[in-house]
Amino acid sequence: MIRKRFKKPLAILLAMIMMFSAVPMTAYAAALNINDVIKDTANYIQKTVKNPQVGSVGGEWAVIGLARSEFDIPDSYYDNYYKNVEAYVKAADGILHDKKYTEYSRVILGLTAAGYDPTDVAGYDLTTALGDFEKTIWQGINGPVFALIALDSDNYSMPENPKAKVQATRDMYINEILKRQLPDGGFSLYGGTEEADDDYQSDPDITAMALQALAKYQDREDVKKVTEEALDCLSKLQNNKGGYASWNEENSESVAQVIAALGELGISLDDPRFVKNGNTLLNNLMTFYIKNQGFSHTIDGGSNLMATEQAFYALVAANRSKTGKNSLYRMGDTDTAQIVNPPAEDTEIGLPGKHTDVKLMLIITPGKTFDDIGNHIAKSSIEALAERGIINGKTEKIFDADSTMTRAEFASIIVKGLGLPRKNDSIFTDVSENSWYADVVGTAYSYGIVKGTTPTTFNPLGTISREEAAAMVARAAKLTGMETAVTDGEVRDILAQFTDYITSSNWARPSLAFCYQKNILSQDDIDIRPKDAIKRYEVAKMLYSMLEAANLL
Incomplete structure (x- = not known):
């Protein structure tokens, strides 16, 4: 197995670390230098976990923390880990556990962080297990939580599991998490299920992991709403020392998980919601530090390897956020290979006549519909796309057909519609690497589907207009093998039938003409309304018509 190279040469972390602003909680914590703590903990982990194995302690979490810290760790350290994983997988005939599917998720994360491909380990694709919905969620909310984290770490495709009774999708895992939310906004391991019994009180660790x-x-x-409610819950659970108690015991792992969660969400550790009595999350975590021995589980406890590994990767997550790098679990930056795909006509790989990366999106949720589309004119288009996971509702049951869409949301739907592999290859200064849309905008840009509103900005949260949507659809159609070129005469002839064509932008007219010519937009319309915000149902109709014309439905 060939290990993937990193995009940038590994740099000594100390040269990159910025000092974290912190209000001291104790004289001891105030005297600590965060740089020194990270260096000391990294050295302690290397000495303690000399030969990382498959395991929740002394295994993947140590590898993840060290790899994402970008310390100059010898390649042999990660090579030995991979050999141990390979031997373990062989001995287990590819079955890491018959019940706990978080075993697969954790190993996928470890391999990805170290730069290895989890889809081919001793001939086994370790992601396949996560295609089994029922088995993945068996062990509680941790199942869907870590399945999503693992699959999203390097934008792995949702694997098809031929043995699964219920084939999983990302939306199914998201919805499984959402439905388990407790009344106070947080989450617990079995809360929201029949197995809950008295497990109804939100746990900070589980809430942060969700x-x-x-x-x-x-x-x-619906995800954004649940996120805000869960953040509010975590804020209320935080004590006046800046930390958390789980199972009535204040501990380092809980605060470490909250730090990691804020890093994934792009929220500063100085956010007022998470500063109590002048104490930040980072202040609190430092009170568990033991020089030359890592971190303790409780304030008065001794060195604990599980606590040390979690505290270390939390510090790494905080540092990556401070220095503007991808978050802890956004591991696409471990791969430097910039694949340049040959033109569709020069290759026989992929679908005939189409770009090699364009895929036929299969139905994954048969019969998917929404309560509010009834006899809507775009009902069939909406359902066809929703069945394939191309378009989502505003919630699981509400589509909200007449609302508008942002430029980033439209880019996401186009990328999903063509089944394109994700590439975070954007030049836009207003597209943060930590934003949910970073990879879809980067992907759409790398394939020439989107352009900026200026040479360096994309305006991702701006409402997309009808003419902007037409331009993106036309560029996407070219990847499907459709002939998108129209002559100046055709542009005039097609658009002249609309009384308001003169209000369209010059750059958009060829794309608008193409869309009308191919019935992606209906010529039965009275006008173009090029500057109007396009509605969600209109987006569904456009994309459905384009995919149908390209024989991708």
Whole structure:
């Protein structure tokens, strides 16, 4: 197995670390230098976990923390880890556990962080297990939480599991998490299920982990709402020392998970919601530090390896956020290979006559519909796209057909519609690497589907207009093998039938003409309304018509 190279040469972390602003909680914590703590903990982990194995302690979490810290760790350290994983997988015939599917998720994360491909380990694709919905959620909310974190770490495709009774999708895992939310806004391991019994009180660790999984899906309004409620819950659970108690015991792991969650969401550790009595999350975590021995589980406890590994990767997450790097679990930056795909006509790989990366999106949720589309004119288009996971509702049951859409949301739907592999390859200064839309905008840009509103900005949260949508659809259609070129005469002839064509932008007219010519937009319309915000149902009709014309439905 070939290990993937990093985009940038590994740099000594100390050269990159910025000092964290912190209000001291104790004289001891105030005297600590965060740089020194990170360096000391990294050295302690290397000495303690000399030969990382498959395991929740002394295994993947140590590898993840060290790899994401970008310390100059010898390649042999990660090579030995991979050999241990390979031997373990062989001995287990590819079955890491018959019940606990978080085993697969954790190993996927470890391999991805270290730069290895989890889809081919000793001939086994470790992601396949996560295609089994029922088995993945068996062990409680941790199942769907870490399945999403693992699959999203390097934008792995949702695997098809031929043995699964219920084939999983990302939306199914998201919805499984959402439905388990407790009345106070947080989450617990079995809360929201029949197995809950008295497990109805939100746990800070589980709530933070749920937020880590949901961070990438803030384009869904129901996810955004749950996220804000969960953040409010965590704020209320935080004590006046800046920390948390789980099972009535204040501990370092809880605060570490909250730090990691805020990093995934792009929220500063100085956010007022998480500063209590002048104490930040980072202040609190430092009170568990033991020089040359890592971190303790409780304030008065001794060195604990599980606590040390979690505290370390929390510090790494905080540092990555401070220095503007991808978050802890956004691991696409471990791969430098910039794949240049040959033109569709020069290759026989992929679908005939189409760009090699364009895929036929299969139905994954048969019969998917929404309560509010009834006899809507775009009902069939909406359902066809929703069945394939191309378009979502505002919630699980509400589509909200007449609302508008942002430029980032439209880019996301186009990328999903063509089944394009994700690439975070954007030049836009207003597209943050930590935003949910970073990879879809980057992907759409790398394939020439989108352009900026200026040479360096994209305006991702701006409402998309009808003419902007037409331009993006036309560029996407070219990837499907459709002939998108129209002559000046055709542009005039097609658009002249609309009384308001003169109000359209010059740059948009060829794309508008193409869309009308191919019935992606209906010529039965009285006018173009090029500057109007396009509605969600109109987006569904446009994309459905384009995919149908390209034989991709």
